[in-house]
Amino acid sequence: MKRVFWLLLLFVVFCEPVFAQSESIDELRRLFDYDQNAPLDVKEAGIINRNGVSIHDITYASPKGGRVTAYLVVPTRRGRFAGVVFGHWGYGTRTEFLPEAMLYARAGVVSLLVDDLSVRPVPWRRSAPGSEPQAVRDNFIQSVVDLRRGIDLLRARSDVDPNRMAYVGHSSGAHWGAILSAVDRRLKTVVLMAGVPSETTILLESDDPDYVDFRKTTPKEQLDTYFKVISSLDAINYVPQAAPTPLLFQFAQFERYFNEAAMKRYAQAASEPKLVLWYDTGHELNEIQALMDRANWLRRYIGMEPIAPILRKSLSR
Numbered sequence: 635m636k637r638v639f640w641l642l643l644l645f646v647v648f649c650e651p652v653f654a655q656s657e658s659i660d661e662l663r664r665l666f667d668y669d670q671n672a673p674l675d676v677k678e679a680g681i682i683n684r685n686g687v688s689i690h691d692i693t694y695a696s697p698k699g700g701r702v703t704a705y706l707v708v709p710t711r712r713g714r715f716a717g718v719v720f721g722h723w724g725y726g727t728r729t730e731f732l733p734e735a736m737l738y739a740r741a742g743v744v745s746l747l748v749d750d751l752s753v754r755p756v757p758w759r760r761s762a763p764g765s766e767p768q769a770v771r772d773n774f775i776q777s778v779v780d781l782r783r784g785i786d787l788l789r790a791r792s793d794v795d796p797n798r799m800a801y802v803g804h805s806s807g808a809h810w811g812a813i814l815s816a817v818d819r820r821l822k823t824v825v826l827m828a829g830v831p832s833e834t835t836i837l838l839e840s841d842d843p844d845y846v847d848f849r850k851t852t853p854k855e856q857l858d859t860y861f862k863v864i865s866s867l868d869a870i871n872y873v874p875q876a877a878p879t880p881l882l883f884q885f886a887q888f889e890r891y892f893n894e895a896a897m898k899r900y901a902q903a904a905s906e907p908k909l910v911l912w913y914d915t916g917h918e919l920n921e922i923q924a925l926m927d928r929a930n931w932l933r934r935y936i937g938m939e940p941i942a943p944i945l946r947k948s949l950s951r
Contacts, residue, residue: 659875666817668697686710687739698776700758705747707735716798716936717788720747721807727753741939744794746784767863774867778813798936812869815876823935825882830892831870831900877905882931888916
C-alpha cells in the first residue's frame, strides 16, 4: 500500500503539465504568500557538537499550521556566514543532507535541513492520497511556504549574511526548489538535484510491475481530475521564470525514475543563467564529483570556503 502511495506521489511531483496552464506566473507566485512578520517561534529540543560544528534539533511555526522539524547546522567559530536551506527527496528525511551540511559548516555555512510534511512527527505530519487532489495541492503549497519560512529563519540570525542565501533540493526537494527559484528572490542560487518535469514517461512506458499495475488499476477519470487540480504546481511552470537566479541542474545518467529526454526538456525549459551537469550514478546522486560541483557552485554564488582542503584534512587523520 505504501509503495502505491509513493508511486502516485512520484507521479504528481514529476508530472509534466497535460492541461492548459491558465494562471499567470504572478498568480502562481501568490499561492505561496504568507505573513513574513509572524513569529518564527523557534524551539530547540537538543544540540550535539561535532568537530567544530553544532547540530541543533529544532522546530519552528509553519504559516500553514503545525510545526516544522529541522536541523540547524552551525559553525562553532564566530563569523558572519552564508546560509543554505536543504530539501530532501521523497524517501528521505532531514538527515539526507546532514553530512554535507556538517562539511559546509566547516566551510563557513549555516544550514537548515527541513523535514517535509509527510515525514514530520504526529501531529504535524500530513499526507494525502491521489483521490484527494485538493489536499495534495495544499500540501505542496505548504511544503514550499515552510521552506520560505526556513529562509526567514536563517536571515534572522546574526551569524548569517542575508545577502548570501541558497537552496539545495533533491528529487521532490528539487520540485520545491524549482518553485522557489521563481517565487523567492532572496536566493542567490538554487541547486536542483535529480529533478524532472514529468513522471508520465515512466508511468506510461515502464515495465516495472508496480507501474504496470498502477496503469491497470487507476481510472483515467481520476487521473484527469487530479491533473486539473495539480498541474499548475508542476516544476516546469516555474524554472522558465527563475531569472535572474542562477540554476544548477544535476542529473543521473543511470536514473531509474525518469528518461533522459524528460530531463533534457526540463533543463531546456529553464531560464538563463544555468548549468546542466550529468553523472555516472543513479537517482541518489551519491557521487563525489556531484558533491564537489555543488560546493564549487555555491562558493561562486554565496562565497562559502572551498571544501577540498577540509576533505583532504579529514581523510589524512
